[in-house]
Amino acid sequence: QSALTQPASVSGSPGQSITLSCSGTSGDVGMYHYVSWYQHHPGKAPKLIIFDVSNRPSGVSDRFSGAKSGYTASLTISGLQADDEADYYCCSYTSSSAHWLFGGGTKLTVL
Amino acid sequence: QVQLQESGPGLVKPSGTLSLTCAVSGGSISSGNYWSWVRQPPGKGLEWIGEINHRGSTNYNPSLKSRVTISIDNSKNQFSLNLNSVTAADTAVYYCARRPPYDGVGYYSFDYWGQGSLVTVSS
Numbered sequence: 001q002s003a004l005t006q007p008a009s010v011s012g013s014p015g016q017s018i019t020l021s022c023s024g025t026s027g028d029v030g031m032y033h034y035v036s037w038y039q040h041h042p043g044k045a046p047k048l049i050i051f052d053v054s055n056r057p058s059g060v061s062d063r064f065s066g067a068k069s070g071y072t073a074s075l076t077i078s079g080l081q082a083d084d085e086a087d088y089y090c091c092s093y094t095s096s097s098a099h100w101l102f103g104g105g106t107k108l109t110v111l
Numbered sequence: 112q113v114q115l116q117e118s119g120p121g122l123v124k125p126s127g128t129l130s131l132t133c134a135v136s137g138g139s140i141s142s143g144n145y146w147s148w149v150r151q152p153p154g155k156g157l158e159w160i161g162e163i164n165h166r167g168s169t170n171y172n173p174s175l176k177s178r179v180t181i182s183i184d185n186s187k188n189q190f191s192l193n194l195n196s197v198t199a200a201d202t203a204v205y206y207c208a209r210r211p212p213y214d215g216v217g218y219y220s221f222d223y224w225g226q227g228s229l230v231t232v233s234s
Contacts, residue, residue: 003156003158006156032219034219034220036217036219036220036221038221038224043226044226045115045206045223045224045225045226045227046157046206046208046221046224047224048217048220048221048222051216051217051219051220051222052217052219052220055216055217057217057222089156089157091157091159091220091221093219096173097172097173099159099161099170099171099172099173100159100219101159102149102156102157102158102159103156103157104155104156105156105157
């Protein structure tokens with residue numbers, strides 16, 4: 001099973017909005033509303049920021065929002081801040097043997 | 112606040128067995144959640160390895176299923192990963208993570224993670 005496809009890197013300036021993409025197939029992103037996103041600062045524990053495509057866990061800033069269209073999910077970060085600089089991973093449940101697929105990750109640089 | 116902490120040898124010889132333990136604090140491992148292992152090879156993305164629930168029911172990534180065993184020790188509030196016949200391709204940071212119970216919000220996501228444990232396979 002191939003991993004979900006994410007751009008390797010994205011950059012933006014403080015205050016800007018950026019959107020990260022996550023492409024899958026008809027057996028994962030396209031079939032299920034079970035896409036989640038994780039923020040990972042190297043050396044720390046990954047943090048859940050979006051679940052079930054567009055839901056934010058308690059305590060996560062509303063600057064983070066998620067959506068899905070067809071086989072592609074997206075994460076939008078508005079009002080970019082320096083602390084948003086991190087790696088971001090998408091994840092989807094897949095019908096293939098009932099397990100989870102992650103993307104290769106996108107490195108966000110705040111200029 | 113739930114916390115997860117991985118522990119185990121940082122170096123494993125080729126063809127040997129990789130063994131890691133995840134200690135759970137701030138909550139009971141028997142609470143109905145699902146407990147997973149996820150890994151990240153150097154310079155690559157995350158890969159889900161498998162999971163276990165408090166009853167010992169397991170689910171593994173088909174690509175690793177023949178080499179993986181995940182077990183749980185409810186009395187010690189911890190769960191473990193064994194990966195046998197390792198090669199250099201198994202060198203990675205290994206994370207343990209939690210999924211909410213079936214009737215919980217975010218069942219299909221991982222809401223708590225450990226900081227990770229680097230395991231290198233080398234002679």
